[in-house]
Amino acid sequence: MQRFLIWTLFCMLGTTGLWAQQTEVVLSASSSAKLVLGMTAPKLLAAPKAAPLDEASVATEFTAVLKHDLDESGVFAMLQERLPADSAPAKAWKEAGAQWLLSTKLTKSASGDLRLEATALDTAAEKGAFSKTFDANEIVPLRYLAHTLADEMVKQLTGEKGVASSRIVFVRQLSPGVKEVFQVDRDGAGLVQLTRHGSLTLSPSVAADGRLVYVTYKGGAPEIWGQRKQNGPDEKFYPTTGAGGMVTSPVWSPDGKRLAFVQGDRRGNTDIMILDLGSGRARRLTDGTCINTEPSWNPNGTQIAFTSDREGAPQVFLMQDDGSNLRRLTGEGLYNASPSWSPNGAMVAYVSRFEGKFDLFVYKLGEGKAYQITTGVSTSESPAWSPDERRLVFTSNRFGTSQLFTTDLSGRQIVRLAEFAGCQSPRWIRGR
Amino acid sequence: MRYGNYLVPAAIVLTLGSLACTPPKTAEQIKAETQAAFNEGSQAFKDGKALASNPYLNDKENPHKAKGWTDGWNAAAADKAAADKAAADKVAADKAAADKAALDAKLAAEEAARKAAEAEKAAAFRKAAAAALVTVHFDYDKAEIKEKDRTILQGVADFMKAFPAAKVEIEGHCDERGTNEYNLALGNKRAAAAMAYLKTLGVDEARFTTISYGKEKPLCTEAKEACWSQNRRGEFKLK
Numbered sequence: 160m161q162r163f164l165i166w167t168l169f170c171m172l173g174t175t176g177l178w179a180q181q182t183e184v185v186l187s188a189s190s191s192a193k194l195v196l197g198m199t200a201p202k203l204l205a206a207p208k209a210a211p212l213d214e215a216s217v218a219t220e221f222t223a224v225l226k227h228d229l230d231e232s233g234v235f236a237m238l239q240e241r242l243p244a245d246s247a248p249a250k251a252w253k254e255a256g257a258q259w260l261l262s263t264k265l266t267k268s269a270s271g272d273l274r275l276e277a278t279a280l281d282t283a284a285e286k287g288a289f290s291k292t293f294d295a296n297e298i299v300p301l302r303y304l305a306h307t308l309a310d311e312m313v314k315q316l317t318g319e320k321g322v323a324s325s326r327i328v329f330v331r332q333l334s335p336g337v338k339e340v341f342q343v344d345r346d347g348a349g350l351v352q353l354t355r356h357g358s359l360t361l362s363p364s365v366a367a368d369g370r371l372v373y374v375t376y377k378g379g380a381p382e383i384w385g386q387r388k389q390n391g392p393d394e395k396f397y398p399t400t401g402a403g404g405m406v407t408s409p410v411w412s413p414d415g416k417r418l419a420f421v422q423g424d425r426r427g428n429t430d431i432m433i434l435d436l437g438s439g440r441a442r443r444l445t446d447g448t449c450i451n452t453e454p455s456w457n458p459n460g461t462q463i464a465f466t467s468d469r470e471g472a473p474q475v476f477l478m479q480d481d482g483s484n485l486r487r488l489t490g491e492g493l494y495n496a497s498p499s500w501s502p503n504g505a506m507v508a509y510v511s512r513f514e515g516k517f518d519l520f521v522y523k524l525g526e527g528k529a530y531q532i533t534t535g536v537s538t539s540e541s542p543a544w545s546p547d548e549r550r551l552v553f554t555s556n557r558f559g560t561s562q563l564f565t566t567d568l569s570g571r572q573i574v575r576l577a578e579f580a581g582c583q584s585p586r587w588i589r590g591r
Numbered sequence: 592m593r594y595g596n597y598l599v600p601a602a603i604v605l606t607l608g609s610l611a612c613t614p615p616k617t618a619e620q621i622k623a624e625t626q627a628a629f630n631e632g633s634q635a636f637k638d639g640k641a642l643a644s645n646p647y648l649n650d651k652e653n654p655h656k657a658k659g660w661t662d663g664w665n666a667a668a669a670d671k672a673a674a675d676k677a678a679a680d681k682v683a684a685d686k687a688a689a690d691k692a693a694l695d696a697k698l699a700a701e702e703a704a705r706k707a708a709e710a711e712k713a714a715a716f717r718k719a720a721a722a723a724l725v726t727v728h729f730d731y732d733k734a735e736i737k738e739k740d741r742t743i744l745q746g747v748a749d750f751m752k753a754f755p756a757a758k759v760e761i762e763g764h765c766d767e768r769g770t771n772e773y774n775l776a777l778g779n780k781r782a783a784a785a786m787a788y789l790k791t792l793g794v795d796e797a798r799f800t801t802i803s804y805g806k807e808k809p810l811c812t813e814a815k816e817a818c819w820s821q822n823r824r825g826e827f828k829l830k
Contacts, residue, residue: 336808359807362772380802405803407775421776425801427734427783429776450776466773472732473773494732497770510770517768540770556814583771 193236194316196229197257197282198222199245206269217265220301225263227346228309228323231574233549233567234316253282259289263308271297275304279312289315302348306590313547322547324590328353328363328371329554329563332581340373343563345587347577354393362408365588366415372396374407383409383420387436399439405429408452412460412480419454419463431465433480444482455500455507456480464488464498464507475509475522488522489529495520499551501544508532508542508551519553521568532570539564545587552576552585625659632663636671716754723750724759724827727785728820732769734780736788744785747827748792758830761785763803764810766819771805778803785825800830 201222205211229235243251252260259279266274272295279289291311295304306324313321325345332338340354340363354360359376366372371393372385383397383406396418397406405423412419416436422443423429430445431454444463445451450473453466460480467476475489475498489495494512501507505524510517511531519532519542533539537557544551549568554561560580566573616624628647635644642664647657724747727740736744751757763778763785782801790796811818 338807359804361775361807380800405775405779405801407805408772421772423776423779423783423803425783425786425796427780427787429779450773450780452776453770453772466770473769494769496773512768515768517770538768 193234195238195256195258196235196261196279197238197242197252197255197259198226198261198263201263201265204264204266206267208269209267209271212265212267217301221265221305224302224346225305225309228306228321229312231346232309232313232321232323233572234313234321249280249282249285257282261289261312273297273299273301273304275308277308277312279315302344302346306344306346319547322545322549322587322589325546326588326590327552327563327576327585328365328588329585330361330363330583331579332583338581338583340371341579343577343579345576345590350577350579362584363586364410364418365586366411367413367589368415369588370411370415372409372411372418374409380404381406383418383434385409385418396436397434397441408454409434410454410456412456413458414460417460419456421452421454431463431482444478444480446482453497455498457500458502458504462500464500466496466498475507477507491529497541499542499544501548502546503548506548508544510540510542519551519566519570521551530568532566532568533573534570541584543586546589552587554582554585621655624653625655628656628659629663629666632660632665633667634663635660636664636667716757719750719753720757720829723747724829726827727825729781729823729825731766731819731823732777734763734777734784736784741788744788745792748789748794751789751794751798758798758800760800760802760828760830762826762828763801763805764808764822764824764826765806766822767806767809767812767814768819769806771807775803775805775807778805781823781825785827 201217203212203214203217226237230237238255238257241255243255249260258281260282261277261279264276266276268274275293275295277289277291277293278287280286281288289312291308293304293307303324309323310321313319322345326342327345328340328342330338331341336359337357339352339356339360342351342353343349353371354373354375356375356377361374363371363373368389370386370389370391372383374381375384382395384393385396386393396409397420404425407421407423407429409418409420411417418434418436420432420434421429422432422441424447426447428447429450429452430443430447431451432441432443434441445467448469450468451465455464456462457464462477462479464475464477466473468474469476470487472493473496474487475495476485476487478485488498488507489509489511492511492513495509497510499508507522507524509520509522511520516536517538517540518534519539520529521532522529532551533553533555535557537555539553539555540561542551542553545565550565551568552563552565555564556562557564558575561582562578562580563576563582563585564573565576632645642661645657645660645664647653647660650656725743727743728737729735730737747759751759761782763780763782765774765777765781769777779801782803786796786799786801789799806822809822810824811821
């Protein structure tokens with residue numbers, strides 16, 4: 160970012176043109192598999208009586224954000240060096256390596272609303288590859304416009320919307336014994352605290368419609384709290400009356416009508432339960448003779464992956480949502496846990512312990528094989544899928560304290576999402 | 592007729608003389624006389640004379656004196672009665688106050704003794720609790736009670752038996768290695784294992800609650816075994 164600003168400053172001083180800045184200098188890693196994208200500076204227009212857009216804020220809040228989003232999309236690589244002038248013909252961009260050339264225009268209306276017009280030119284065919292107009296109310300931050308554009312460009316290329324406008328919900332320690340649920344944009348900006356219980360608050364899960372659920376120790380013993388209605392207040396879900404012993408790990412079913420959760424008894428067993436929010440009735444799926452925890456739904460809500468020590472050490476198992484058809488998923492290793500079923504249902508991410516450290520693995524159900532994602536001297540935990548299934552968010556202590564990271568499925572592009580300390584249990588959700 | 596000449600002047604002299612000798616008393620005089628008689632009566636009472644000794648009883652000319660004297664006597668008698676009563680009341684009140692003070696002192700002494708006994712008992716309870724409710728530890732990913740922790744649990748059981756009203760929460764904790772959720776389950780298993788062991792020592796399990804904090808409340812946050820072994824623990828807390 161600093162380099163970007165310096166470049167911007169340098170170019171603005173060095174040229175008479177308003178928008179001659181270019182950013183950064185290296186091509187993204189493994190760009191060969193990606194579409195190389197050139198981008199000219201946004202053209203800024205304003206209605207006769209409108210206050211003009213601030214160039215510096217457009218540069219930091221729009222251009223830089225857009226480039227970061229596209230670079231992290233996994234399908235685009237930003238062209239970063241030997242850039243032709245903005246006014247150069249498509250041919251020049253093609254020779255510089257750009258397969259697409261993106262041009263944007265931001266227009267501010269007299270009322271303050273924004274219009275973003277984006278077009279991408281296929282430099283080889285010299286024809287339009289993408290064209291879209293976005294209208295935004297003046298209160299929408301520029302960076303969200305950039306996220307929206309990036310997501311639409313990814314959709315144009317892959318058929319599925321990108322995840323630049325997605326968010327991460329996670330738990331962060333505020334002081335010893337006090338943890339709360341937070342939300343942050345996928346690019347690490349826009350941190351928002353979602354709970355204020357002043358106690359241990361753990362295991363968040365977000366329904367497709369945005370409703371939050373979690374466990375809080377605010378009343379002493381753990382309780383499941385969440386939103387019954389969209390944007391509604393947080394209320395106690397379970398135990399419905401009295402004390403329910405140990406409860407952990409509530410997870411919304413894909414249709415948002417049921418909660419899988421975990422209840423421990425006084426014998427030391429923990430079981431996977433399903434709470435029907437409509438009737439308020441809870442049903443036990445496992446048989447109460449060992450530890451069963453960490454439920455994760457498959458995308459159509461018919462199966463649950465979970466961790467169990469029924470064969471001695473923790474391993475990942477799968478079962479139907481009525482407890483039948485139980486089978487062990489993980490083979491090797493003495494400690495496999497924290498399963499996370501992928502959004503399309505074909506993969507299960509989990510963690511496995513090796514030499515005292517945990518690493519991320521992905522089990523491909525079709526192949527019946529597990530692939531190791533992270534390797535290293537640090538521990539990686541709590542994998543959760545991006546909505547587009549291209550990346551995993553996880554926590555790692557590779558820089559000391561437990562922080563949020565994302566990785567692609569090759570494990571080669573590990574990116575620190577933000578520098579917040581004391582993070583755990585990230586979930587990756589679509590922006591709304 | 593010889594004396595006729597003197598009759599008229601004589602009559603005049605007699606009439607005037609009688610008028611001069613017995614002038615009618617004014618209201619002032621009567622008031623003064625009444626007051627004098629009142630004072631005499633009052634004094635007479637103080638001197639111990641009877642009401643019947645009123646010297647004006649036969650003075651038909653001055654009934655106000657008799658009345659004044661009687662009133663004086665009665666007033667003195669009433670004053671004395673009131674004074675006597677006040678004195679008696681004061682004695683009674685003083686006695687009652689003294690009695691109450693004595694009772695209060697007795698009660699306060701009893702209360703203080705009771706409080707002291709309670710404080711002593713509470714102190715003994717706290718001391719016994721502090722001595723008995725010692726943290727036990729577990730091996731990695733295990734919930735079995737260690738051989739060396741059995742004496743600790745025996746101490747917890749003895750404490751529970753010595754103080755039958757005591758209630759204890761057993762907290763299960765884990766080290767940082769392992770997932771948050773699995774460690775919450777493991778902490779529950781550890782708390783349950785400690786409770787089950789205490790049950791075998793004869794303590795009613797209804798006197799225990801269990802709670803798991805998993806790896807969420809470590810005592811020590813360094814990534815080394817010396818720290819982890821402190822965190823894998825079962826704590827006993829008075830409820």
